[in-house]
Structure formats: C-alpha cells, structure tokens
Amino acid sequence: MSREVHVRFCESLGVQFPGATHPHICVKKKSNGRFTVLRQTIRKRLQTKLNEVKAELRRRMHEPIPKQGKWLRAVVGGHFRYYGVPMNQPALAVFRFRVGWLWHRSLSRRSQNGRVLWDRMRRLITRWLPWPSVCHPYPLRRMGVIT
Numbered sequence: 001m002s003r004e005v006h007v008r009f010c011e012s013l014g015v016q017f018p019g020a021t022h023p024h025i026c027v028k029k030k031s032n033g034r035f036t037v038l039r040q041t042i043r044k045r046l047q048t049k050l051n052e053v054k055a056e057l058r059r060r061m062h063e064p065i066p067k068q069g070k071w072l073r074a075v076v077g078g079h080f081r082y083y084g085v086p087m088n089q090p091a092l093a094v095f096r097f098r099v100g101w102l103w104h105r106s107l108s109r110r111s112q113n114g115r116v117l118w119d120r121m122r123r124l125i126t127r128w129l130p131w132p133s134v135c136h137p138y139p140l141r142r143m144g145v146i147t
Helices: 003-012 043-059 065-083 089-108 118-128
Strands: 024-028 035-039
Touching: 043 065, 043 089, 065 089, 065 118, 089 118
Parallel strands: none
Antiparallel strands: 024 035
C-alpha cells in the first residue's frame, strides 16, 4: 500500500459522527505492514464517567466495602463491555486504575485517623474490579467472514 493511499484512507476516517464513542486514528500494523484503524475512547467521555464515579463514591463513602465493591464491579464491567473494542486496551486499563485510585481516596477519607494502606487497597482492587478485556472483536472475525 503506497503512502498516498494511506493518506487518503486516513483522511476519509477524519470525520467524527455525532454520538461516536471512538475517534478513528489510522496506524500502521507492525506484523504484516498493512494499515489498521485504531479506535480509542474519547478523553472527554472518559473524564465525564470518572467524575460521575467520583461523585457517587463520595455519596456512598460510608457504605460497607463489599457493597461498594459490587457497585464498582458493575460500573467497571459495564464500561469494559461498552468500550471494549480492539486496540482500546490502554484506555480500559487507565479507567480501571483511575477508579481504583478514586476508591482508595474515598476510603481514606472515611475518618480523620484511618488511612487505607496500598497493600490492602491492591487486594480490594484485585478482588472487586475486573481486568480489562475486549468484548467486541473485529467485525470480520465476529461475523466469520473468510476472504
């Protein structure tokens, strides 16, 4: 594939439609030298969701940890199921990390004296927050197309 074809292909993807959750970025795939489309979560949507989680954690601050953990598992899992597209794993990992950091901050503010140590927090995050996974494979693989 020539450079001109690559430039035209990337320019054709430059349009962002209303309601799109992933801007399309054209990158070169290393394994076979062909071009592929990279879909990443829009930063503004990620920040908005994190702010919503932060406000809700503040509201649920004094609830028991298992109840908070179940709620956070549902939130993070739903985020992964919606945004879990190929090539978006870094954004999913960032979301999980930031939710864990916000949870640690919320638990540490429950009392003036009590702070949650990171050793304990890592165990809580491992137990309650799911690992990022791709839920939506590439369309050709999902539909079983063989060319």
